[in-house]
Amino acid sequence: MSLEVALLGYAGFAKLAQGRGRHSRTARPDRARARILGWLLILGSFLAALHRFGPYLAVPAWLALLSVSGVILVLLLSRWPMAATAPWIPMTVIALPLCLL
């Protein structure tokens, strides 16, 4: 399975969405931290893809999985702005052991 790439991508996008500042009353330094964490998670999803698919296939597979996780996040975000970003912690936690499978 290569679900961990999509999970990390979703978590990363969720943090970026939190760091965006709209619809949230988060303080500015918190937002900056969320953005940095978001980019780190997206980097993590790329590394997971590299590990899973090898250098040859990693880029297309990563972009595809990342795009779909982004589409799903935005659809959820448009209806449940708070709940959509919440599961980033369990997603990251589930993704890490999946990387090793």
Place this chain on the structure above:
Amino acid sequence: MKGNGVRQSMAWIHGWLGLLAGWILFAMFVTGTASYFRPEITRWMQPEYRPHAVPQAEAARTTVAWLQKNAPHDEQWTIYLPTERTLSTRAFTRARPNPDPKAPRAPRRPEVRLDPATGAPIEARDTRGGEFFYRFHFQLQLPHPWGRWLAGLCAMFMLGAILSGVITHKRIFADFFTLRWSKGQRSWLDAHNVSAVLALPYHAMITYTGLITLVVMYMPWPILANYPKPTAFAESLYGDTAGQKASGQPGRLADMGRFVEAASAEWEGARVSRIIVGNPDDASSTVTLLRTGEDRLNARGASITYAGVSGARLAASPAPGPAVETAGVMLGLHLGWFAGPLLRWVCFLLGLTGCAMVATGLVLWTVKRQRPGAQPFFGMSLVERLNIGAVACLPAGIAAFLLANRLLPPMLVGRADLEVSAMFWAWFGLAALSLLRPVRRAWIETLAISALLFAAVPIADLAMVGAFPTDGLFVAFDATMFLLAATLGFAAWRTAVRPARAARPRRRAPVTVAEVREAVDVA
């Protein structure tokens, strides 16, 4: 068009490129998305066919035995060996051209599907299956070569629309996650932006690689200028020996299973996807085996050619140079054969995102030009009607194609063509009927009919096949049909509730600077 800035001119060209090619692009996106599951759709459409898996070498033997009995004197056989996804062997044969130049050309023989275990034509309902969507995707059911030209022209429009769209959209990062419902034109713009931007790498890739797939057809001149014959080009690039002449002496093919085993061993266990036998009854027959592209990005696999009678290894495709490798990888990216089950579903969802992008773009064109209370001008009505015909009625056609597969008697003569007719009658018939209704009612009703037809597909499957499906493929297929029905039903419902919401008087906070800026972007 306001102002003369680059962005304004790009917005203008984006609107027109997208509009003119939009309806055909929507059909191409829909059928192309379905084509990711080409073998699975074919399997669903022949529910009575349950073959036993056999080794590839065995499948090659049984197929050659059948061809030797039924098409012994043909010029060429092309055999697609079964895979994990395609369970039958597919064979195409090409008759020898009549030596008399005045004689009419022999018609191309249709594809034969054989049971790999027995080598007999499979006993199942006749259908085009997933091949229909695949062919329609780039031939548009038009005579050759017009369909391919039109598809290529639309793909070029699409590429232009993608580039101009990216330049037009100045808030790509600010609006990355923005999707607001029930806000009229702004919602359509949000939906169009989100479906385009989030899957932008996919859209750009699929459009560009799609064009490159047929680039030799769209731009034949470099080959004509550098090679005496187009076949010489194929020969030097892929080691293609299709042009070999027959000697006129009869000969008998050696054991086909041995060729498959030898080639597979040379490729370190990789499978054979296709066998091309040239002049099968001649002493100088050739057997070319092509390597599968399932396990790598490059879809154009290596090939080995053997002498058919003696079994000697004649030639192998040269190690691909950078250009051939690039072309093969682009083809592979477009076809998506490398994708395993999860990645294939991901590609399918991205394809649906592309459908949504085209559909929302088409609707946005009309929403943007609507003036409250004003009589729609002719172009506006035309675009609105064509939008309904493409976006809401094509799904009904596809559902009708699948329904016809289950409802037509399995042994009816010519049922494969009837299934295709059912699709076009349902599609264009519904579009014609929708002209009788006012625009909003037409949207709601055609979307609802499409939803009902999709919901009827799994019901017809259960009713006609008789047993609850136990095969995972059938369960997944029927579940997908229900999900598509739910999506279309949701669209119909949203269209129906929209006026009630818009009519509700809203108390608004004073307009902020940010909103003014957005309103300018929208315009």
